[in-house]
Amino acid sequence: MFRYIALALGALKLASAATVLTGQYTCDTAxxxxxxxxxxxxxxxxxxxxxxxxxxxxxxxxxxxxxxWANNENDVKTYANVLSNTAKGxxxxxxxxxxxxWTWTYETESSALRADVSYDMWTxxxxxxxxxxxxxxxxxxxxxxxxxxxxxxxxxxxxxxxLAGHTWNLWSGTTETWTTLSFVSASGDITNxxxxxxxFFQYLVxxxxxxxxxxxxxxxxxxxxxTGTANLVTSSFSVSLA
Numbered sequence: 001m002f003r004y005i006a007l008a009l010g011a012l013k014l015a016s017a018a019t020v021l022t023g024q025y026t027c028d029t030a031x032x033x034x035x036x037x038x039x040x041x042x043x044x045x046x047x048x049x050x051x052x053x054x055x056x057x058x059x060x061x062x063x064x065x066x067x068x069w070a071n072n073e074n075d076v077k078t079y080a081n082v083l084s085n086t087a088k089g090x091x092x093x094x095x096x097x098x099x100x101x102w103t104w105t106y107e108t109e110s111s112a113l114r115a116d117v118s119y120d121m122w123t124x125x126x127x128x129x130x131x132x133x134x135x136x137x138x139x140x141x142x143x144x145x146x147x148x149x150x151x152x153x154x155x156x157x158x159x160x161x162x163l164a165g166h167t168w169n170l171w172s173g174t175t176e177t178w179t180t181l182s183f184v185s186a187s188g189d190i191t192n193x194x195x196x197x198x199x200f201f202q203y204l205v206x207x208x209x210x211x212x213x214x215x216x217x218x219x220x221x222x223x224x225x226x227t228g229t230a231n232l233v234t235s236s237f238s239v240s241l242a
Contacts, residue, residue: 019053030056033082035063038222044075049225051080054233059086059240064107064233065223073114073227074150081120081222087241088219089127092205093212098197100239102144102221105191106230113228114148117189119197122178122218123210129217132176137214139175141182142168142200144190150226152182160186163203164195172208181208197239216241 019028021037028035030053037051047069054062065080087098104117119142122131129135141152154173161168161183168183181204204210219239223232 018055021051021053028053029085031061032056032059032086033061033084035061035080035082037065037078037080039078039080041075041077044072045069045077045227046071047077049078049080060236060238062233062235062237064231065225066231067225068229069225069227071227073148076224076226078225079120079220079222080225081220082237083131084219084239084241087239088216090216090241091212092123092201092210092214092216095198095201095216095241097240097242098201099195100197101194101236102234102238103192103236104144104232104234107233108229108231109147110229112148113230114150114226115145115228115230115232116143116147116150116224117145117232118143118182118222118224120220120222121197121216122220123214124217125214126217127215129215131218131220132178134177135217136178138204138210139178139180140200140204141180142197143182143184144193145188146184148226148228152184153180154182158207161203163199164193164197166190170208181210 024039026037035053049067051065069077121140122136123138124135152171157172158170167186171182205212
């Protein structure tokens with residue numbers, strides 16, 4: 001009997017142990033999300049990164065990303081992120097609910113850190129599509145933080161936009177075959193973000209010519225690291241779409 005209890009406790013321990021991702025494109029699926037240690041731009045720098053899946057239960061996940069990067073300070077090295085496996089496939093015009101909550105902090109950060117903390121959301125004309133692919137019409141980012149003077153793709157389009165209880169500056173530019181629209185916090189870091197994302201998309205429909213027939217194809221959240229050292233910890237994140 002004790003042997004079976006010991007085996008059961010061991011299995012429980014393994015199930016609850018944190019998963020550490022070290023490979024360039026290593027991913028792990030848990031709950032409604034897939035965590036990826038996406039190091040797509042490391043050819044432009046020198047350093048290392050790991051991402052740790054701390055816990056996941058249904059629609060809530062926590063993780064951390066620890067990195068050190070140097071050289072080419074204006075080039076993104078990585079975008080460690082979680083991808084929602086459920087919040088997708090709805091047209092903008094038909095969104096009835098789009099709640100999200102994200103609580104995060106830098107446990108450590110170097111004085112010259114250049115990085116953002118951001119949502120990276122993708123839309124297209126088809127109901128399904130892969131992020132950053134030929135099916136993408138728009139990349140819509142929400143920067144909750146931008147360290148070291150970094151800037152989004154393109155140029156500043158509109159300043160002082162009030163949405164979700166915060167003020168944003170909107171940047172617009174072209175990346176490969178899609179248009180990138182980035183809402184950047186104008187008031188510093190937003191480390192506890194709890195809102196409905198619908199107004200961001202409605203603003204783009206009303207003011208930037210984005211068609212309301214576009215489908216939400218993918219929602220990612222994470223950090224783009226340029227240069228510096230940091231340990232970014234998300235204690236809780238969730239997003240849903242209906």
